Amino acid sequence: MEKCTNPQHHCSPVNQLCHEHAMAKIEKISYQRNIRLTSQRRSVIQLMLKAERAMSAYDLLDQLREIEPQAKPPTIYRALDFLMEQGFIHKVESMNSYIICPHFDDPSHISILLICNRCQQIIEEHCSSIENELQILAKENTFKVQHSVLEIRGVCQKCQCI
Amino acid sequence: MEKCTNPQHHCSPVNQLCHEHAMAKIEKISYQRNIRLTSQRRSVIQLMLKAERAMSAYDLLDQLREIEPQAKPPTIYRALDFLMEQGFIHKVESMNSYIICPHFDDPSHISILLICNRCQQIIEEHCSSIENELQILAKENTFKVQHSVLEIRGVCQKCQCI
DNA sequence: AGCATAATGATAAGTTATATGATATACTTA
């Protein structure tokens, strides 16, 4: 998503996402796809935008319960499944948690997550040459790619200084 | 590991690993590293070699219990942690399960797993150009890499025909 | 033998995820 210039808006220092613009875009995409962005699903997205870090399903459930006290584990997992199918969020497999995809409006890329083992912050990157190489590798194995999990664990710039 | 030519040996059609040679190599490496390959740890390796598929911790626990009835969850997780530290096995993050690393004797590579969503079989690949690209990406972000999780989910050759 | 370290045993609890059946809501089309 393009950078936000409205000083009134809440823009994340972490993933550069402007919450207002992101939410509006998700609304728009949902309308275009003719899918149902229910208030429950909307709430989960809002929570994830606010969090600015990877959230476990139960982190999200605890917060969702403040709005919808009846929420139970299946509630949150259903919402997460839906949002993943639509490409609005990613599961971080090596953390059992979930993040907003900063590029949900452009699904033509594979995300590479750089995950800091100290502060848990995640940088999402893309790299077309790696994508190409992976395609070649898959082709060599006659393997039909459906989904890629690329997670690099290590220490981020900030945490290296500490 | 090099290919086994002894017809008496049990050699996996899946990952090409000869169990006898693999076990001998693990013994040797353990001796060289002066680490303790206890019978419990040995048992877990044997079970994983025999399985020829990714095994969850509880899959392994159930089988280990036939040999060591007192085994409990921490028993298996301790063994798995040890074997991962030593690079003998990998955790498959997107499956919550564990596999023998077919190249434990050469730790100088990053493994790329091609995981079939139909039959669950896993092909382990390596690719130095992807490794290089990842290094560059990390460098650009001043990110210190400690561990890479590269898992490609899709459909394997066999399952495409079915 | 005595000490330090590493490994195992045992209990308990924490965390993550799914199966299932019932109910409600929204779209579709006759």
Added chain:
DNA sequence: TAAGTATATCATATAACTTATCATTATGCT
């Protein structure tokens, strides 16, 4: 607009995965 279909939600229960803690035993070293 009423009936039918598909989708979403609610509620209960349980399955699956993982770790913390403390006690005990085995091993390696001086």
